[in-house]
Amino acid sequence: MDDLDRRIINELRLNGRATYAELGRQVGLSASAVHERVGKLESSGVITGYHATVDPSSIGLGVTALVGIQPSDNAEDNEVAVKLGELVEVESCWAVAGDEAFVVKVRVPTVDELERTLGRLRRIDGVARTRTTVVLSTRFEGRPNTATAE
Amino acid sequence: MDDLDRRIINELRLNGRATYAELGRQVGLSASAVHERVGKLESSGVITGYHATVDPSSIGLGVTALVGIQPSDNAEDNEVAVKLGELVEVESCWAVAGDEAFVVKVRVPTVDELERTLGRLRRIDGVARTRTTVVLSTRFEGRPNTATAE
DNA sequence: GATGCGGCGGTCCAAGTCGTCCACGCGCAG
DNA sequence: CTGCGCGTGGACGACTTGGACCGCCGCATC
Numbered sequence: 001m002d003d004l005d006r007r008i009i010n011e012l013r014l015n016g017r018a019t020y021a022e023l024g025r026q027v028g029l030s031a032s033a034v035h036e037r038v039g040k041l042e043s044s045g046v047i048t049g050y051h052a053t054v055d056p057s058s059i060g061l062g063v064t065a066l067v068g069i070q071p072s073d074n075a076e077d078n079e080v081a082v083k084l085g086e087l088v089e090v091e092s093c094w095a096v097a098g099d100e101a102f103v104v105k106v107r108v109p110t111v112d113e114l115e116r117t118l119g120r121l122r123r124i125d126g127v128a129r130t131r132t133t134v135v136l137s138t139r140f141e142g143r144p145n146t147a148t149a150e
Numbered sequence: 151m152d153d154l155d156r157r158i159i160n161e162l163r164l165n166g167r168a169t170y171a172e173l174g175r176q177v178g179l180s181a182s183a184v185h186e187r188v189g190k191l192e193s194s195g196v197i198t199g200y201h202a203t204v205d206p207s208s209i210g211l212g213v214t215a216l217v218g219i220q221p222s223d224n225a226e227d228n229e230v231a232v233k234l235g236e237l238v239e240v241e242s243c244w245a246v247a248g249d250e251a252f253v254v255k256v257r258v259p260t261v262d263e264l265e266r267t268l269g270r271l272r273r274i275d276g277v278a279r280t281r282t283t284v285v286l287s288t289r290f291e292g293r294p295n296t297a298t299a300e
Numbered sequence: 301g302a303t304g305c306g307g308c309g310g311t312c313c314a315a316g317t318c319g320t321c322c323a324c325g326c327g328c329a330g
Numbered sequence: 331c332t333g334c335g336c337g338t339g340g341a342c343g344a345c346t347t348g349g350a351c352c353g354c355c356g357c358a359t360c
Contacts, residue, residue, distance in 0.1 A: 009204055012202035013201055016201045029337080032319090032321085033337055046204060048203050050165065050201070051163055051166045051201060053200070054163060058151075058196040064244070092291040093291075094287070095289060096283045097286055136247055138242075138243075139244065139252070140242060141241075141244075144201065144204075145211060145257050169345060169346085170347090171346085182348085
């Protein structure tokens with residue numbers, strides 16, 4: 001992973017649909033060379049995917065919340081994480097330090113649906129309590145951090 | 151926004167580099183028709199971008215934390231949010247209900263750097279206290295929620 | 301109820317660009 | 331010298347992208 005790789009990655013983080021030819025122009029390589037480098041970055045697990053980002057409220061997901069998951073005494077973290085992953089409305093799941101086992105981000109259409117989701121979360125084996133923080137507005141999200149990448 | 155749009159969006163959320171021809175095959179339209187639909191989805195703000203997702207530790211960002219931002223009494227939220235956005239290590243920023251004004255997700259190379267980042271956060275005008283939750287592992291993140299999208 | 305019309309949204313087509321593969325060249329280490 | 335890593339350039343099929351055209355639907359008119 002050299003400087004050229006970092007520049008390619010950076011470009012792809014900003015514009016995931018950039019063509020190889022375009023990337024080549026940006027970094028001063030032929031499209032073939034870029035193609036090969038990107039292929040290696042993908043197969044070595046540095047680039048894990050490409051995704052369109054969508055305005056959540058446009059697709060009927062206007063309510064976001066961060067939920068801390070307090071485990072019960074006998075909880076097995078990995079099992080709980082799998083169960084959390086089975087709920088489609090759970091978009092992200094972080095295992096954290098502190099008295100909560102996980103913090104998850106959920107995205108649902110309405111507060112009614114949020115209530116139902118919290119019910120589903122509490123019903124998971126190993127979940128003792130939940131602590132919900134409602135998101136009022138998302139100022140920005142998933143911004144590419146290029147601190148070390150360029 | 152009809153069912154075809156939703157299927158196209160869904161596909162692009164899973165594979166942001168899908169070609170128009172490919173999308174056309176999936177949904178049963180010509181590439182031209184898909185091209186036009188995607189163009190409209192982009193210009194109407196439903197699709198806000200395309201991004202490669204990168205394994206953070208591969209690019210030297212091995213430490214993640216969620217930080218609650220408690221505002222000082224005279225804080226002006228919008229100004230604080232702008233300042234938060236100026237720190238590249240702040241990847242996401244949500245304005246939340248509760249006694250914290252924001253929760254941000256930061257991504258840094260090391261815990262040393264985390265300490266420095268927390269210092270920078272506290273030095274922002276309008277920030278009284280921070281409450282940091284260190285992420286031990288990211289189980290999943292930014293997963294496309296297709297609950298209403300398909 | 302027919303008829304005509306206009307716009308939306310699709311197909312088809314064609315020119316240009318791009319992706320993808322392969323042969324080859326260059327620099328370098330063993 | 332040889333092999334290897336990594337690049338270039340070329341070739342060809344696939345894709346993009348815009349335009350011409352067409353069918354359908356709703357609507358106003360007769």
